[in-house]
Amino acid sequence: MNLKKEKIAVLLGGTSAEREVSLQSGKAVLETLLNQGYNAHPIDPKEYPVANLKNDGFERVFNILHGRGGEDGTMQGLLEQIGLPYTGCGVMASALTMDKMRTKMLWKAFGLPVAEMEVVTRETFNNLNSEEVVARLGLPLMVKPSLEGSSVGLTKVKTVEALKSAVEFALKFDNTILIEEWLAGDELTVPVLDGKVLPAIHIVPEGEFYDYQAKYISDNTQYFCPAGLTPEREQELALLVKRAYDAVGCRGWSRIDVMCDSQDNFRLVEVNTNPGMTSHSLFPKSAATVGISFEQLVVKILELSA
Template sequence: MAVRSPTDYGKVAVVYGGYSAEREISLVSGETVYQALINAGVDAHKVDPKVDGLSAITEQGFDRVWNALHGRGGEDGVIQGFLELHQIPYTGSGVMASAIAMDKLRTKLLWSAQGLPVAKHKMVSTGELSAADAKALLAELNGCVMVKPIHEGSSVGMAKADTVERLQQAVTAAQQFDREIMLEQWIHGEEYTVAILNGKALPSIRVETPHTFYDFKAKYNSSDTQYHCPSGLSADEELCLAGLSEKAFNALGCSGWGRVDFMRDSNSGDWLLLEVNTVPGMTQTSLVPKAAKVKGFNFEQLVLKVLDTSFDRTTALSANGEVK
C-alpha cells in the first residue's frame, strides 16, 4: 500500500455517536480517532448524526468518512448506503456485509452453510416465552444458553441462563433491545478475538475476565479484565486461527477492517465462531489497537491504515454515480 501524506486524505469526517445503544462508546471511539487524525496532520472534523444531522456530511464537502459509529445505524448498512448514494468513500465493509454481520443469526446461518464452526443455536421471536418452550429449548441446547439480542453489539442485552425461570427473564430483558433473540449453547472455554486489517489477520488476543462472560462492564468499566497478546497459542494454532478468521470475515463479504470473535471449547479444543464486528471499538481499552501494537504499529498508524481502506471503497463508485 502506498504511503500517503496527510493532504492525500482530503477533508475527513469522523462520524460517531449516533442513536444506537452503543452511542456512549462510539463517542469515545470517535474522539480518539479524531485526535489521532489531527495529530497526524489530517484535516479531520467530527460529525454526530444525532446532533448535527446527516446533512452535515453531505453539505460540508468531505472527501471521505472514517466511520466510528457502533451498533444500529452505523454497523448495519444504513450509513454505508447513505454514503454510497452520495458517492462519499468510507472505511470498512459495504452495505450488504455490514447488514449481515450485524445480524448474529443470519451470520451463523451463512457460516454453517459454508462449513465453518459455530455453536448450536435457536431463534426466539418477540413475545412471552412459555415455561414449556423454555424447558424444551434448554434441553435442546444442552441445559445452558447465552441469550443474545440478534442486532446489538458490545454485549448489550446478553445474559446467561441455565433454568427455565432465568431463561424467561433473560429473553424478556433482551426484548427491550430487539424483536429477535438468539439462544446459543453455552460454551465452556476461553474467548479469543482476531482483528482483520486489509484482509489479513493480526495477532490473536485471549480475553480473561472474572465476570460470568465478557459483558459490557467487563469490556468498558472493569479494571480486572486481562488481555493477552500474544495469546499463548503455539505457532501452528495461531496460523490456524488466523486462517479461520480470514475465512469467516470473507464469508460474509466483509472488507477493510474488522474483528472476529471466537470461543475455544475447553473439552474438544475446537474453535467456535461467535460474530464479526465490522466497526470495532477504538477506545483506550479496545482490542484492535492492542493487536496492532504487537504487530508493530501504534494507534495513530492504525487509524491511518483504517482510513486507507476508504480508497478501496472509492474504486467501487463509478463515474456515473452507480454503485458497482
C-alpha cells in the same frame, strides 16, 4: 492520493445503545488524525444531517459509529448515495454482520463452526418450551439479542426456570433472540486489517463472561496478546477467521470473535465491522504486537476507505 488535502468527517456518537463508546472511539481517532496533519472534523449524526456532508465540502468519511444506524448498512448506504468514500465494510457486509442470527446461518452454510442455537422472536415467545430447549442445548445457556452490540442484553442462564425471563429481558433490546449452547472454553478475538489476520487476543473477564461491564468499565478484565496458542492452533484460527471474514464480504478492517467449546474446538461468534478504538479496545492492542502503532493503524484504516 494525498488524503491530508481532503476534508474528512469522523462520524462518532450516533443514536445507538453504543453511543458513549463511539464518542470515546471517535475522540481518539479524531485527535490522532489532527495530530498527524489531517483536516478532520467530528460529525455526530445525532446533531448533524449526514446527507449534507458532501454539500459542506467533505470528501471522505472515517466511520467510527458503533451499533445500529452506523454499523448496520444504513449509514453505508447513505454515504454511497451521496458519493463519499468511507472506512470499513460496505452495505451488504455491514447489514449482514449486525444480524448475528443470519451471520451464523451463513457461516453454517459454508461449513464453518458456530454454536448450536434456538431462535426466538417476539411473535414466537409464547411458544417457547424451556424444557425442550434445555434438553437439546444443555445448561448453562447464553441468551442474547441478535442485533445489539457491545454485549447489551446478555444473560447467562443456569436453570430451566430462568430461561423465559432472560429471553424477556433480551426482547427489550431486539425482536429476535438467540438462545445458544454455553461455550465453556477460551474467549478470543481476532482482528483483520486489509485482508491480513493479526494476532489473536485471549480475553479473561473478571466475571463469568465478557459483558458490558468487563468490556468498557472494569480494569480487571485481562487481555493476552499473543494469546498463548501453539503456532499450529494460531494458524488454524487465522485460517478460520479469514474464511469467516471473506464469507460475509468484509473489507478494510473488522474484528471477529471466536470461542472454544468444552472440547477446545473453535466456534465463530460474531463480526465487529467498526471495532472499538478506545483505551480498552482490542484491535489496537493486537496491531501493536506486530509493530503497528495506534497512529499508523488509524491512518491505514483511513487509507483503506472506499
